[in-house]
């Protein structure tokens with residue numbers, strides 16, 4: 001009998017400093033639209049080496065604004081990976097565009113650049129090239145951005161990086177978010193992600209016009225910048241709604257938490273990498289595979305996914321998960337391939353459309369992975385897996 005609560009697959013780490021930072025905002029004059037949001041934006045831009053940062057209510061709204069800033073609309077195609085959270089695809093549909101997917105590489109579990117290249121050549125023939133590609137850095141491992149950027153120059157599409165998993169990750173020794181190979185990078189600060197603001201997201205970019213466009217759309221399409229006014233101001237209260245925007249703002253409470261968390265980003269990622277290394281050593285001889293690592297990529301290890309070698313096991317994936325649950329370990333699946341969701345099936349996608357993502361989705365489980373996971377607790381996970389798979 002195990003009386004401890006099960007180890008989750010992920011969880012936030014909140015310190016006394018984080019709590020004090022939020023309480024300080026509660027005692028201040030601003031709960032929203034005060035100084036904490038621009039301070040957090042500046043700090044994240046500094047961390048990620050991007051010129052601009054636009055803080056928003058969550059990564060889903062950041063993806064929506066990023067698509068709108070790149071003029072995604074009816075008649076356009078957006079492509080992404082089927083191995084992602086549904087938000088990476090839904091954002092295209094919010095804009096009235098069409099979505100399609102590019103299958104994954106079975107090693108990196110990211111969108112496969114070879115398949116992308118082949119699909120682009122076909123789409124060119126059919127006159128159906130995508131306007132935007134959303135590259136998802138699955139589990140914190142960067143996509144092959146250099147290869148994707150080369151294809152974007154050849155075929156003329158724009159690139160959004162969905163780096164919801166990859167805050168604190170590096171690619172070619174530069175922080176993910178630098179936007180060297182993309183137009184916009186989106187981050188998530190949901191509690192299971194690398195750092196949290198409760199709910200929260202951000203869009204990073206190096207283009208002042210894209211940043212200004214996302215800022216305008218974040219707050220109803222309203223500007224208070226006199227330099228931008230189209231009408232004569234009749235007093236200091238004057239503001240103008242110049243386009244149809246949204247209320248996608250982040251609050252100062254959230255930004256203060258984010259700023260405080262950011263101080264521990266390096267420590268969080270260092271611990272995640274340590275845990276990933278320990279898992280890799282201790283799971284080496286089991287009938288399972290881990291996500292491939294690449295020489296140019298330093299993952300932030302948002303997730304620790306295993307792929308069960310079901311052909312060598314007498315148990316099903318559900319039975320493995322149940323065996324772990326009985327030993328006090330909660331697992332999860334990241335992800336059921338997006339195109340196999342009922343909503344996307346109703347839009348004409350079929351099982352079999354993206355076989356690598358579907359095969360991965362049948363074999364995978366996410367093990368506990370978060371900075372507060374102790375070596376001792378991790379050893380329990382490893383021992384339980386050895387028992388269940390024996």
Ligand SMILES: *Cc1c(COP(=O)(O)O)cnc(C)c1O
Nearest residue numbers: 058059060085087164188189190
């Ligand atoms: C979590 C996540 C999102 C959405 O993030 P929210 O901040 O919850 O809106 C988008 N894409 C991916 C890949 C995610 O994991």
